[in-house]
Amino acid sequence: MSMRLERIKARKVYNSRGEPTVEVDAWVSGCLGRAAAPAGKSKGGKEVMYYPEGGVDESIRLINGELAEKLVGVDASDHANVDEVLKKFDGTEDFRRLGGNAAFAVSLATAIAAANAQGKNLYEHLKIVDSFRLPYPLGNVIGGGAHAGRGAPDWQEMLVSPVGAGSVEDAVRANFLVHARAGKLLDEFLGGFTLGRGDEGAYAPPVKTEDGLRILKQAADEISDELGFRIRIGVDVAASSLWDPGENAYVYRTEGVKLSREDQMARVAEWVDRYELFYVEDPLDENDMDGFSELSKQLRGKTLICGDDLIVTNPRIMSEAAEKKAVQAVIIKPNQVGLLTTAMETVRIAHRHGIVPVVSHRSGEPPEGHLAQLAVAWGGKLLKAGVVGGERVAKANELLRIGELIGRDRMVSL
Numbered sequence: 546m547s548m549r550l551e552r553i554k555a556r557k558v559y560n561s562r563g564e565p566t567v568e569v570d571a572w573v574s575g576c577l578g579r580a581a582a583p584a585g586k587s588k589g590g591k592e593v594m595y596y597p598e599g600g601v602d603e604s605i606r607l608i609n610g611e612l613a614e615k616l617v618g619v620d621a622s623d624h625a626n627v628d629e630v631l632k633k634f635d636g637t638e639d640f641r642r643l644g645g646n647a648a649f650a651v652s653l654a655t656a657i658a659a660a661n662a663q664g665k666n667l668y669e670h671l672k673i674v675d676s677f678r679l680p681y682p683l684g685n686v687i688g689g690g691a692h693a694g695r696g697a698p699d700w701q702e703m704l705v706s707p708v709g710a711g712s713v714e715d716a717v718r719a720n721f722l723v724h725a726r727a728g729k730l731l732d733e734f735l736g737g738f739t740l741g742r743g744d745e746g747a748y749a750p751p752v753k754t755e756d757g758l759r760i761l762k763q764a765a766d767e768i769s770d771e772l773g774f775r776i777r778i779g780v781d782v783a784a785s786s787l788w789d790p791g792e793n794a795y796v797y798r799t800e801g802v803k804l805s806r807e808d809q810m811a812r813v814a815e816w817v818d819r820y821e822l823f824y825v826e827d828p829l830d831e832n833d834m835d836g837f838s839e840l841s842k843q844l845r846g847k848t849l850i851c852g853d854d855l856i857v858t859n860p861r862i863m864s865e866a867a868e869k870k871a872v873q874a875v876i877i878k879p880n881q882v883g884l885l886t887t888a889m890e891t892v893r894i895a896h897r898h899g900i901v902p903v904v905s906h907r908s909g910e911p912p913e914g915h916l917a918q919l920a921v922a923w924g925g926k927l928l929k930a931g932v933v934g935g936e937r938v939a940k941a942n943e944l945l946r947i948g949e950l951i952g953r954d955r956m957v958s959l
Contacts, residue, residue, distance in 0.1 A: 548573060548622040548662060550655060555608035555647070557601055560584055560909035561936040562744060565601045567647045568911070569608065569654040573621040578658025580915060582646035582880055583907035586691050586744060590785070590831060591857045592881045593645030604647035612643065612651070621659040624671065628652055628886040635883075645883035652885045653915060667915065668922035668947065673889055673896075678957040679713045679948055680925045681706050682941055683779065683824070683903065684720045684932035686727050686764070687757040688747030689799070690783050691908075696751040697743070699797040701783035703754075703761045704824065706927060708959055709775030713948040716956070717941045719768060719776050724932045727764040734760060744908040746934035753800055758820045779824025780816075784809065785854050788830040806833070810840050817848045824927075826851040826876065826903075837871035849874040849901055857881045860890040867898040874901035877925065885919075892923045901959070905929040910936040914943025921947055926957045 551572040558568040558581055568581035584595060597603050615634050619627055631651060635643040660670035668677065683706040690701030707719035731750050732738040743749040750757070758778070765776045787795040787809075794803040804812060806829070813828045825844075829836040831854035841850045853876035856862045866872050875895050879888040892902045904925035906916055917940045920928040928944065931937030948955070 548620055548659060550616055550619050550621045550627070550658070551575075553608060553613050553616060553651065553654070555605040555650070557605060558911070560911055561934065562586075562909040564909055566909070566911065567601055567604050567608070567644075567650045569650040571621075571651070571654040571658040573655070573658040574662035576658055576661035578654045578656065578661060580650050580653035580657060581911035581913070582650040583911060584646065584880075584909040585878070585907040586909065590854070591859065591862070593640040593883045595646045596644035597642055604644040607643055608647060608651060616651070621655050622663065624656055624659070625886050627655050628884040631884060640883045646880050648883040649880040649885075652883075653879070656885060657915070666947075666950065667918040671885065671889070671919065671922040673893060673922065674924040677921050677951045678924070678955050679944060679951070680904065680920045680928040680957055681708050681710070681959060682716055682720050682944065683927040683929040684724070684937070685745045685747035686724050686932060687731070687761050688743040688745060688749050689754065689757070691786050693743040693749035696799055697749045698752060698754040698757045699787060699799050700754045700780055701786065702745070702747065702781035702826075703757050704779040704781065704929075705761065705765055705776060705932070706779065706824070707774065707776045708823065709769070710956065711774065712953045713944050713956065714953060715772065715774065717945060719772055720932045720941075722768045722772070723764050723776060726768055727761055730760045730764055742934075745906075745931045746937050747931070755816070758816060762820045777823040778820060779822050779826070781826040781853070782813070782828045783854070784827050784829050785831040806836060810836065810843070813840065814843060817844055822848050824849045824851060824874065827853050827855060831855050834866065834869060834871050837866070838869045841871055841873065845873075851876060851903060853878075853905070856891075858888050858891050860887065860894055863891045863894045867894060867900060872900060874903050874927070876929070877902050877904045877923070878907060879919070880907065889923065896924060901926045903927040903929050906931060906937070906940065912936040912939050914939040916940050917943035917947060921951070926959050
């Protein structure tokens with residue numbers, strides 16, 4: 546059977562924030578693959594450019610015109626070759642001609658079409674592991690920072706993960722239960738709360754970060770006791786959004802305080818102990834690799850220090866972070882680098898160094914579950930995909946479907 550890419554077509558659709566994005570249809574052997582690009586609001590400064598000058602419309606024009614002429618006829622079963630055509634077509638280091646989001650949508654849509662044409666699941670087509678396991682869902686329950694409004698917590702995400710669950714059904718259900726319990730506790734603490742939510746479905750309450758941590762810890766502990774397995778909490782500090790170079794300090798606007806680099810590290814270490822945080826993402830500014838290394842050494846064995854804005858799914862930076870022992874986990878967001886194969890290279894480096902891959906959504910997401918397939922294909926140990934909201938639940942539901950195929954109790958070892 547021919548596995549040539551027969552046709553591609555791009556269109557404008559909208560993500561979960563109501564922002565325009567690129568969706569691509571690709572056909573291989575009469576089989577359709579469809580994918581749309583996500584978009585982050587808390588965006589690392591080292592990410593590729595989402596779109597060229599002219600925005601989404603210019604990306605669509607290029608895909609449907611010049612790029613289609615280059616791609617049609619390419620062997621779609623060889624995904625490295627597909628991505629190489631995309632890379633050469635753009636011809637820049639940061640995808641400023643085509644746009645990294647547009648490249649990602651084409652890359653993913655073509656991979657889905659090729660998988661469908663071969664009668665495979667996406668996780669089978671793009672696998673880089675010998676056996677498949679289900680990642681633990683990691684979801685945002687109480688949010689602040691760039692994902693919420695004024696008066697919300699200064700740290701961007703307070704997260705939950707049911708790392709003691711023995712099956713994917715128990716894991717998914719646990720996160721929903723913690724989310725609901727946290728809402729009740731917030732309502733009690735505030736004497737009435739509208740249960741308003743930010744971009745990722747997390748509550749966006751008018752509380753300080755530490756109050757949010759205390760409430761989420763209580764919710765997780767209560768549900769752990771009810772279900773009989775351990776549920777732990779973590780955070781995404783998104784410290785680059787707190788760092789003010791002019792002040793040479795981390796500025797906490799809700800709290801009204803400024804912390805030096807040393808004070809920021811001390812706060813993170815103190816709260817890791819106090820709230821038993823098993824996961825801490827971006828605790829320092831994205832340009833402070835040495836600080837990550839120092840904090841990782843200090844907290845080794847207590848928590849996973851995870852790099853997102855620090856590494857932006859970039860293989861070169863991933864290698865540097867591994868060499869400097871700066872992280873124990875890394876966020877994998879393929880649209881940060883534009884191509885699936887580039888993201889796969891970063892994941893391979895992480896695996897070689899014993900670093901936990903955390904396959905992650907963005908705050909602006911399409912309502913589809915492909916991310917769960919990528920997490921399983923790449924040996925992701927955590928799937929960071931929110932808890933509630935249709936575009937977040939889509940990832941959890943896809944995990945449940947994959948569990949039917951590979952075994953509901955085939956959870957990763959974390």
